[in-house]
Amino acid sequence: MDFSYSDEQFMVYDSALGLMRREAGPGLCRDAYREGAGVARRLVGKLADQGILGGNLSEAYGGSHLTLLDYALVFEAAGQALLPFPLAESYVVTAILESWGDNQVRERWLPAIAAGKTIPTIAWGDGQGGFETGGVQSVKRQGRIRLFGRRTFVPFAEVAGLVLTPAYSTEIGGVFLALLEPGRPGLAIEPLQSLDGSYPMAALSLDGYALDEADVVRPGAEAWQRARTIALAALAQEALGVAEEVFRLTLEYVKVREQFGGPVGRFQAVKHAAADDYLLLESARVANRYAAWTVSEGDSDGPLYAKLAKAYAGDMARRVTGDAIQLHGGIAFTWDSDVHLYFKRAWRLASQLGRSTDLREQMARRIIDGRFEEGDGHGYSL
């Protein structure tokens, strides 16, 4: 029984946070609001050099075998530094390709991602407001797989060299994951306007895109479920980072902002809001830790606890970043204040890959109704 991160894990964290604070932070985040997905190009090389991209891979592909648990604190750092980069997507794509891809797929994509030559992303949305596998159909024509359909909520699509999307094949009657290369014919990207302007999202339309036979990963449903589970744990950790950073800034601010003859932090209303927020933060922290561990271990309870963590951390981050605005007062409402950058990021994270209410309803099917989804464990116990 040991519920703490190791010194090695903290070293990975410190170095990631150091890099991200230097190279990203509120400054780059603001640039992203103006420039869009392009800012990711300024980061990708630096993240690769430090071994952050593909760090989970085996050495053969340029990685260092970091587990999701090792990596969890890196996602936290990304939240703290408001990183405008599809880090969760990058992690998920490499993890999925290494586990489920064949040799050809792995050789083709993994070294390029680890080296920062290709930014990967994922077409999360099914176009119905959900994050299921629907939306893209495959048809065989003249011996080639042709894809038709639409997916939404594709982060940083404009700079991605690889888009992972689920698709449905009528021929084989099942779901597979397709690896798409933007720039090839039949693939169009349409930007969506985002509340979090530093995390550009797009919709993806496929109109006869010719998919190479090699760029297919199966079994799609299982891999997609795993992709979502890992992403939920990663986003939960990023939300924690966002909230803890703005909470730290808020604490600093209320210690120095004076009104009525002293720092506003001496008022009980401020203290109690801070105490409540701290409690939520620390609770999200242990929830995330447990989720990262179970997901990392491949525990059958992983999906359940990833949902718990994401729903809790998402709600927490909405609340804590909202309180940060309130406790900063009017100044937080100006564009020049950094507070809104954290606020918008937190609210985006909270809705990404499912509202908290959606995730809890999924949990309820298991805990209340005793129904198990594909990939869920059956061993739920105390």
Added chain:
Amino acid sequence: MDFSYSDEQFMVYDSALGLMRREAGPGLCRDAYREGAGVARRLVGKLADQGILGGNLSEAYGGSHLTLLDYALVFEAAGQALLPFPLAESYVVTAILESWGDNQVRERWLPAIAAGKTIPTIAWGDGQGGFETGGVQSVKRQGRIRLFGRRTFVPFAEVAGLVLTPAYSTEIGGVFLALLEPGRPGLAIEPLQSLDGSYPMAALSLDGYALDEADVVRPGAEAWQRARTIALAALAQEALGVAEEVFRLTLEYVKVREQFGGPVGRFQAVKHAAADDYLLLESARVANRYAAWTVSEGDSDGPLYAKLAKAYAGDMARRVTGDAIQLHGGIAFTWDSDVHLYFKRAWRLASQLGRSTDLREQMARRIIDGRFEEGDGHGYSL
């Protein structure tokens, strides 16, 4: 446009509150926890003498034509004084009998109720956790109506001389309201243990009870809907009274209770809780006022606003009485403190005739789905 009570209405209130504070209050409420429904007998004569019972009736039956709006403040006083008496039931029974009963029914029951000779009550519960008309069937045998079945949540059944209950007749294929006399054969009363020990409830079993033809009120469904609407408005107003009284006591207490060298009321945590509670109280007050007016006017929106008022006031009273415990600290947790009497009454009121969530779901059917229930208005507008 005049949204205030008249001087006459305040006079009725002052005199009712004066009487109830003298004759009831926390003292009698405690007695009721020990003695049960019997305490209502100590009150009935005094309430009758002051014209409170049947005050809504015409002079012919000993009343003074008070509308529900006139009477609303009397229910508030009953809440403030923790009256252990089925006042809402008494009001509803007289109102229903005067509107829907025939001459025989009115002559038989109304003067007795107004004079305090008969305490009436209502069998609210349908035995399925709801407050619909089901649970009792009537069968004609040897020319007499025989009743079979069970209803629950009958306040003060042990001292009631008249119980109003809905029943279903297979012969006429409809719902009617039956007027039952406890003590006659075929009617059994089984006490239920109540959280609010000063408001005893019972279940009622009917096993071949012989109902006089005269003791029937029709149309039952419409009258029952009206009974519930009036009762919701009355309970909402009683909940307001409970909450405002305990809030007043709490304000007094935090002004004098000293900790850390001064009254605890100087702490912002206490102030802000008090301000929040006050806002809820005053909001429930205007919601109740609007509901009492629409119900009193027979407005088709009455049922909707009675639900709004009851759900809001119920939630408010739970919160305000809960805060009263917290703000009083440990002392509120002792039996000798009055605070728990208000707390338990508020929580009972909040669940009576439907949880707030049930009432809001009923409202949603109309506001969200555009479905109208029997008796609901179709004129919903701004």
Added chain:
Amino acid sequence: MDIRFSAEHEAFRERVRSFLTEVLPEGWGTSKHPYPRNPQEQAEVGLCWERTVYAHGLAGLSWPKEYGGQGLTWVEEVIFSEECARANAPAGVNGLGKGLLGPTLLVEGTEDQKRRFIPPLLAGDEIWCQGYSEPNAGSDLASLTTRAVLDGDEWVITGQKIWTSYAHLADWCFVLARTDASAPKHRGITFLLVPMHQVGVTVEPLVQLTGEAHFNSVTFNEARTARENVVGAVNDGWRIANTILSFERGTTIVGRHAHYRREFDTLLDAARQSRGENGPIADDAHYRQRFMELWSEIEILRFHGYQVITQLQTKSRLGPEASMLKLYYSEMHKRLGELAMDVLGGAMPFAGGLDSLAGGDLHRAFLWSRAETIFAGTSEIQKNVIAERVLGLPKDGRP
């Protein structure tokens, strides 16, 4: 008690409806004819709106006729507000003049001031802004440092004000300035009326988190105004400021429910089209509860408004209980914004998604709601005011 509007009032409502039908283009404020987004265009529309309302005899409804008002009552004001909100009529650019300065002048101004300032204010010929907050004087407004010194027949004003909406359009500003630095901080403040079009006044836009510049920073650098442009007595400005604050916190709620109701209806439409784990959000019991809680709260805001009107018919102004209403609607609106984000859900971060049906109104409402619990007195300040001045709880050493 009689909550019905009288026949005269219903006739007035008809008149307002006809007016709105006549002057607004068909489909105004819907996707058919969306509200202008360009600030310049918004300002033009707003200014035009002020003059149109005035030209139709609908400005200053409850204000005395001798100053250009209509001599009617608060009931007509409510009806007008409700109908404008329902029709999504333009916001106007003189809200601070009409909502705050005008009512204050009517109570505290001299006869000359009323005759000089109120008619052009109502006509939309002079637009007003408010010079209150400073970078270091927010909640603690009385610690303001902008100073005014008498120089012969003129006040000379120096200092910086922030959060001054409409300053770039305004002709006049009502300013709180320190005129006696040696007095206790609440005692040395004067309420001045200062012309904006002069060399000593600089207006700079203050971009807020929505990306728009609705507010400004205004710098007074030896700006001048005539000696008689003081409301109330010299050094009595704090009292005047409190009068105006209770207008800001109280009477501005009248009719406001109709505005929230329109947002609510927009949101409910979105909920019918948006899907969650249980199908359409409008069918999900969790969201139905939240919708009905909000609907109830908006209705209760309407009732609070009736209460205020009834009170204003007998007393001419509101007391500290006005703090209650500002607290009520700002916190309620925050919940509405949060519900909107949940309803839009996966589509939430994307103004191009479902919310585009409403022209992005729900996003704007969400972001603005975060300011409403801060401006015009934070929720924390309102609670202090309620606790101390309404409920009589002891002060804790604060001045």
Added chain:
Amino acid sequence: MDIRFSAEHEAFRERVRSFLTEVLPEGWGTSKHPYPRNPQEQAEVGLCWERTVYAHGLAGLSWPKEYGGQGLTWVEEVIFSEECARANAPAGVNGLGKGLLGPTLLVEGTEDQKRRFIPPLLAGDEIWCQGYSEPNAGSDLASLTTRAVLDGDEWVITGQKIWTSYAHLADWCFVLARTDASAPKHRGITFLLVPMHQVGVTVEPLVQLTGEAHFNSVTFNEARTARENVVGAVNDGWRIANTILSFERGTTIVGRHAHYRREFDTLLDAARQSRGENGPIADDAHYRQRFMELWSEIEILRFHGYQVITQLQTKSRLGPEASMLKLYYSEMHKRLGELAMDVLGGAMPFAGGLDSLAGGDLHRAFLWSRAETIFAGTSEIQKNVIAERVLGLPKDGRP
């Protein structure tokens, strides 16, 4: 990080399960064999339980062997607590001794004190109660007025204490008493161990709002204890009290999640049978959200417990962050109680209704939860402690 329990620990869990199966009657704590309601009977069961646990070598699991403990770790304590909660094992009557006094003595006591007091405490031969709160010293505990004066070789104690659970059963009381009236209020307090069975001690039951008398008022009227029965130094009692408070607020959470989990399961069963406007409550999306929020919070309490154990394995005690956990579970339990009342709904006010399935457990949980945010430091006090001692926010003039 490795959250799994080791093979040894899993074996220990099996041992505890066997123990519980062996000593508890079949169906214990269910409607089949309900928990005794009569206070006298409860006390007998509780005392018997203390001795049974001790006799099976399961008392003082993490305490040193030389004082009668088992020399194991916090992990075994957690496992034992979890299994007891799951089996609804009796509460015991020496929780204050085991949870508070014992750990304090182990850290702050003299060797003689440890040898004298800990073995009988663990054996259930001496029961302890806590003499802290006074009628005028609740949140502001340091303002206590019970005084102790040295008279030769004995302390003479006079004053009144309240909220002393188990006082009617206790052999000893640990008392905070003022020993230097002239010192600043935190500096003149001493921590004394006082025998209960003497003429100067009077115990009176304090009936609480549940109608039961779980607490007492204890009056010391020149009660006496030996001079050496001081823990820590004379006038250093406040520091000792803070040590003990952090035990009370922190370590008592370990294993507590299992207790809430049992309540949660009971409540979920009730929700399957209870009906609302949308059919069974367990199928209603509104309630499903609330259930899953609570389930998540109970799980998070379990994780917090793991964090505490991990911390205790390296450090021997907790800091002020322990306040966080008391705040967390007490506020969470209040929400559980409220959900219970909503689930029972129309049947809520009636202990004879649905809740009878659970022997009235849900009602008791609801009512008790209202005390939990008050006792052992109110939620407001906990928040102050977190804000000031953990987050470093400035004090505001309070001592």
